Amino acid sequence: MPHVANIRDVAREAGVSYQTVSRVLNGHPNIRAETRQRVLDAVARLDFRPNRAARMLATSRSHTIGVLAAINGSYYGPTSSIAAIEDAAREAGYSTMLANPRVVDASSLREAVRHLIDEGVEGIAVLAPQTRTAQVLADLGAPIPIVTMQTELRDADAGLSVDNELGAAIAAQHLLSLGHRRIALVAGPDDWSEALARTRGFEGALRDAGLEPAAVAAGDWTAESGYLAFQQLRGHGFTAVFCANDQMALGLMHAAVERGLRVPEQLSVIGFDDVPESAHYLPPLTTIRQDFDELGRRAVATLLARVEGSPLEFPTALPPRLTVRASTMGAPV
Amino acid sequence: MPHVANIRDVAREAGVSYQTVSRVLNGHPNIRAETRQRVLDAVARLDFRPNRAARMLATSRSHTIGVLAAINGSYYGPTSSIAAIEDAAREAGYSTMLANPRVVDASSLREAVRHLIDEGVEGIAVLAPQTRTAQVLADLGAPIPIVTMQTELRDADAGLSVDNELGAAIAAQHLLSLGHRRIALVAGPDDWSEALARTRGFEGALRDAGLEPAAVAAGDWTAESGYLAFQQLRGHGFTAVFCANDQMALGLMHAAVERGLRVPEQLSVIGFDDVPESAHYLPPLTTIRQDFDELGRRAVATLLARVEGSPLEFPTALPPRLTVRASTMGAPV
DNA sequence: GCTCTTCGTGTGACCGGTCAAGCAGATGCG
DNA sequence: CGCATCTGCTTGACCGGTCACACGAAGAGC
Numbered sequence: 001m002p003h004v005a006n007i008r009d010v011a012r013e014a015g016v017s018y019q020t021v022s023r024v025l026n027g028h029p030n031i032r033a034e035t036r037q038r039v040l041d042a043v044a045r046l047d048f049r050p051n052r053a054a055r056m057l058a059t060s061r062s063h064t065i066g067v068l069a070a071i072n073g074s075y076y077g078p079t080s081s082i083a084a085i086e087d088a089a090r091e092a093g094y095s096t097m098l099a100n101p102r103v104v105d106a107s108s109l110r111e112a113v114r115h116l117i118d119e120g121v122e123g124i125a126v127l128a129p130q131t132r133t134a135q136v137l138a139d140l141g142a143p144i145p146i147v148t149m150q151t152e153l154r155d156a157d158a159g160l161s162v163d164n165e166l167g168a169a170i171a172a173q174h175l176l177s178l179g180h181r182r183i184a185l186v187a188g189p190d191d192w193s194e195a196l197a198r199t200r201g202f203e204g205a206l207r208d209a210g211l212e213p214a215a216v217a218a219g220d221w222t223a224e225s226g227y228l229a230f231q232q233l234r235g236h237g238f239t240a241v242f243c244a245n246d247q248m249a250l251g252l253m254h255a256a257v258e259r260g261l262r263v264p265e266q267l268s269v270i271g272f273d274d275v276p277e278s279a280h281y282l283p284p285l286t287t288i289r290q291d292f293d294e295l296g297r298r299a300v301a302t303l304l305a306r307v308e309g310s311p312l313e314f315p316t317a318l319p320p321r322l323t324v325r326a327s328t329m330g331a332p333v
Numbered sequence: 334m335p336h337v338a339n340i341r342d343v344a345r346e347a348g349v350s351y352q353t354v355s356r357v358l359n360g361h362p363n364i365r366a367e368t369r370q371r372v373l374d375a376v377a378r379l380d381f382r383p384n385r386a387a388r389m390l391a392t393s394r395s396h397t398i399g400v401l402a403a404i405n406g407s408y409y410g411p412t413s414s415i416a417a418i419e420d421a422a423r424e425a426g427y428s429t430m431l432a433n434p435r436v437v438d439a440s441s442l443r444e445a446v447r448h449l450i451d452e453g454v455e456g457i458a459v460l461a462p463q464t465r466t467a468q469v470l471a472d473l474g475a476p477i478p479i480v481t482m483q484t485e486l487r488d489a490d491a492g493l494s495v496d497n498e499l500g501a502a503i504a505a506q507h508l509l510s511l512g513h514r515r516i517a518l519v520a521g522p523d524d525w526s527e528a529l530a531r532t533r534g535f536e537g538a539l540r541d542a543g544l545e546p547a548a549v550a551a552g553d554w555t556a557e558s559g560y561l562a563f564q565q566l567r568g569h570g571f572t573a574v575f576c577a578n579d580q581m582a583l584g585l586m587h588a589a590v591e592r593g594l595r596v597p598e599q600l601s602v603i604g605f606d607d608v609p610e611s612a613h614y615l616p617p618l619t620t621i622r623q624d625f626d627e628l629g630r631r632a633v634a635t636l637l638a639r640v641e642g643s644p645l646e647f648p649t650a651l652p653p654r655l656t657v658r659a660s661t662m663g664a665p666v
Numbered sequence: 667g668c669t670c671t672t673c674g675t676g677t678g679a680c681c682g683g684t685c686a687a688g689c690a691g692a693t694g695c696g
Numbered sequence: 697c698g699c700a701t702c703t704g705c706t707t708g709a710c711c712g713g714t715c716a717c718a719c720g721a722a723g724a725g726c
Contacts, residue, residue: 349705349706350705350706350707351706352705352706352707353704353705353706356704356705362703363702363703363704363705364704364705365703365704365705368704368705387711389711390710390711390712390713391710391711392711393711
């Protein structure tokens with residue numbers, strides 16, 4: 001086992017005390033330039049890397065954040081956000097620790113948070129947008145900041161979601177502007193905040209036009225559930241359908257085509273998320289784009305501001321953007 | 334700031350010395366049952382949680398593994414594996430630290446590995462299946478075990494991939510058995526091990542049948558690149574095409590349909606991965622299934638065995654499995 | 667010239683665990 | 697009965713950093 005240098009080795013090598021080395025490493029003032037250089041040279045010669053455990057023990061700061069992500073059903077969004085979080089965190093000198101509860105219930109969430117806290121993380125970003133999540137986390141009374149992404153709460157974390165309600169309203173308005181009047185909804189699971197917000201936005205926009213959904217089915221975000229949803233919906237005589245995410249839209253189009261319906265000529269379909277593949281679905285999917293990367297970056301910025309006690313906050317949710325492709329067209333007459 | 338209990342508080346509460354508490358926590362023998370119980374009661378009363386930094390400093394063991402994942406292009410596979418890794422690690426009492434180089438070049442890889450080592454991880458699982466990865470990692474001479482997943486090397490980590498060569502051969506044989514003789518290939522990027530292995534397997538199977546690929550194009554795993562690949566390939570008169578992943582197959586089908594070709598009647602398409610959506614592509618995609626979860630579990634098992642010096646090894650790559658759906662049929666005459 | 671501040675550096679204690687050695691009391695063995 | 701061994705527990709040192717404080721030297725103010 002090769003001996004790895006510690007701070008006292010460096011001090012000896014540089015001919016100063018270990019405290020001086022510590023000062024140099026932490027950028028304290030009041031070090032003579034020549035002394036600093038001697039220390040830095042010694043650090044380089046010995047390839048000294050400060051021991052994080054020792055530093056953490058002494059300062060009780062870990063420079064680590066936790067990511068609590070429950071990934072199931074859809075992959076693209078959470079994965080993009082996680083990658084962005086890790087990137088932003090490292091940029092700011094923080095490391096990232098992962099916790100993946102396999103199911104999202106109160107006790108798994110609690111256990112995951114506790115695990116991360118035991119690891120010494122200074123803050124946690126949560127990607128588990130079930131409705132109950134926010135409440136469970138609040139009840140925990142955790143001693144560190146926790147930001148919840150993609151929540152529907154109009155609270156301090158508002159800036160950490162896309163405005164799902166607005167996005168769904170835009171989708172509905174797009175269909176309305178094409179002349180559709182009988183529009184169905186494939187909602188997400190009703191224990192997900194985003195699903196509820198999208199349903200609300202969609203129904204609100206319809207109501208503003210004096211309409212109601214022609215029919216409603218709920219899926220679980222998977223393509224398979226979109227496929228099954230179509231079977232529930234058929235017979236309700238709609239000319240367009242809003243699916244709460246792209247995968248369900250894909251499954252629904254599959255079922256529709258199988259029944260001999262032509263998309264978009266006989267049925268317009270619009271999704272949500274704009275996953276990279278949706279541009280190549282058949283037909284290419286009209287959908288609502290979310291900026292998952294920006295979401296991740298904002299989560300880290302918010303978290304670190306809270307960790308360090310500064311007041312940064314993102315007051316408004318990110319604007320979603322309509323991407324029109326070939327799966328929507330004017331209503332058949 | 335509420336005082337959190339340390340081991341000496343527990344000792345005082347239980348009326349024993351701190352060393353006895355440490356013994357109990359670490360399951361040492363030679364503790365009287367009644368003493369152990371008194372300690373455990375005190376632990377529970379004070380909600381004592383051992384400080385990981387202190388333990389790490391004293392033992393120089395972190396009980397943490399690192400995951401170095403370069404996620405770009407495809408999401409489903411790596412994300413599934415990461416989730417499985419985190420799960421298996423936690424099961425074994427290990428935590429998971431993340432590092433996501435945004436590009437995969439030698440210096441980013443080195444930096445990411447170094448970052449993880451500085452964090453004190455005891456081993457690293459690498460999901461960055463570019464060909465050069467393995468060599469760069471080997472050259473690093475890292476003082477901790479590193480396992481590389483999805484590498485093409487037939488070395489100690491062989492069990493940490495699906496047998497890509499076999500999978501591609503199975504795909505080719507499926508097309509051959511349907512009577513296709515003019516078969517094109519959309520390969521993955523040629524700096525990815527998996528891409529090379531799939532190309533090898535595909536071309537090998539064709540050669541065994543006395544054939545050569547009708548045409549070859551390379552993509553970058555994205556649907557978009559599959560779409561573009563078709564434009565390169567057309568005019569080469571093929572009746573079937575093997576795409577090195579599902580997304581590229583999706584893009585290719587999109588381009589084919591746009592040119593008026595019917596899949597599978599005029600063109601059979603087969604993919605690789607079996608992402609959840611591929612069952613609902615239009616037409617549903619015939620593809621080769623990989624077990625990403627098992628890959629993640631094996632990576633952790635291998636890593637921990639190596640960390641602990643036990644001899645566990647998975648001698649053989651995971652078998653891929655053909656999933657026949659609607660995108661392939663007998664060759665047109 | 668003497669004290670007062672500022673600058674640059676060193677000393678000791680401490681963070682919260684673990685490990686090695688030590689030390690009573692009980693038990694085994696001749 | 698004397699000695700060695702085992703059992704159960706305690707004490708002291710240590711892991712590798714940081715923090716609070718002390719201290720000598722140089723420059724400022726009177």
